[in-house]
Amino acid sequence: MEKVDVRGLSCPLPVIKTKKIIDQGATEISVVGSTQVSLENVTKLARSKGYSIDIKKDQKNDWEIELKK
């Protein structure tokens, strides 16, 4: 599983970093982040790319999700 760490990154870097891994053709990606905005943006991107989203942890300022295709 590919890992992406977007904690502490401002817009739109969480999306850019996740998209880079998606564009490499990864089918399983784990993403960790620290703001609700980045969670919203990364899940929106993943959904638009046809990934299913499994939320492992969502504590407002500390989240972890798994994307699968």
Next chain:
Amino acid sequence: MDKSKWLILSTGLLIGAIAVTLVKLGNPPNMGFCIACFERDIAGALGLHRAAAVQYIRPEIIGIILGAMLTSLFAGEFKSRGGSATLVRFIMGMFMMIGALVFLGCPLRDVLRMAGGDYNAVVGLLGFVFGVGAGVWFLRRGFNLGRTQESHSQFGGYIMPLVFVFLLFLLLKGTVFNPDAGGPLFFSKEGPGSMVAPLFISLAAGLLVGFLAQRTRLCLSGGIRDFILIRDSYLLLGFIGIFLGALVFNIGFGFFKAGFAGQPIAHSMHIWNFLGLFLVGLTATLLGGCPLRQLVLSGEGDTDAATVVVGMIVGAAICHNFMLAAAAAKPAAAGVAAVAGGPGIYGQIACVVGIIIMAVIGWTFREE
């Protein structure tokens, strides 16, 4: 269209309508809200610059920060954080203000000006779009100002809102600290700074916009950025909503007047309208948000965004002290010659230097 898209479109419509209503109630024309102009007015009220026509502690700014703070507290999103290239962000805030005052407005006022029929603002929009595009070019090449750190103490995040609570106190009290000099506080007796909606209405409007912008993450540079970068139109709908809401209210109140000439607090030097907002678009994209978004983030505990806001206020003082801000075009009146308007040579130099410095920051802060 899904629910969230309807929500941000309605938010935009409402903000556009509120902005024009504030003009009806006394704010300067096509300036119901202008984050850059209003921060500049605050700098003037505090005596950081002495341009007599633009001095007032704008309650809208106080409202936006406090509205965003209260909303983020209720949503559990308030978090004190910072430490990502702080001084760089301060300098970028200064240049974002220089770009805005060369054009005469932030991106929010650009939309409001277009909705008032000001064609100069369309030229500004083109510059803004190209500026955001240039910012995206650097983002695609690995631009990153670095990660912020969450603080172990929440207090740092409250400092910016507390500063603005203190400004509200000063505004209500109206103390003149140095009566011999006439201030500070300075409050304009004529010009845009003297045109104000009733204090508590302005404050309430700010609180409401702070709430709406925090919830929807409204960001004008983000709207264009996300569309260029990932063809996502969510934030762009907020942008379009503001335009439509303001357009309908401008027509309703009889404020709409199409053309290049005779527009309020504007000039027709096309190249500088373009380059001014080019600088704002580029800087805002590198900073991760437009001047409005920086205010909202400051209310959420983001001390990096607060640093940008302080940089913008200092930048406004520099703009007026060093004659960088553009002059508004004015027709000839009794005994007064017409003013062509636009930035002087120092403003033009500062704008170009700003674009070069932002490009250097964009290039040198690449990760790989």
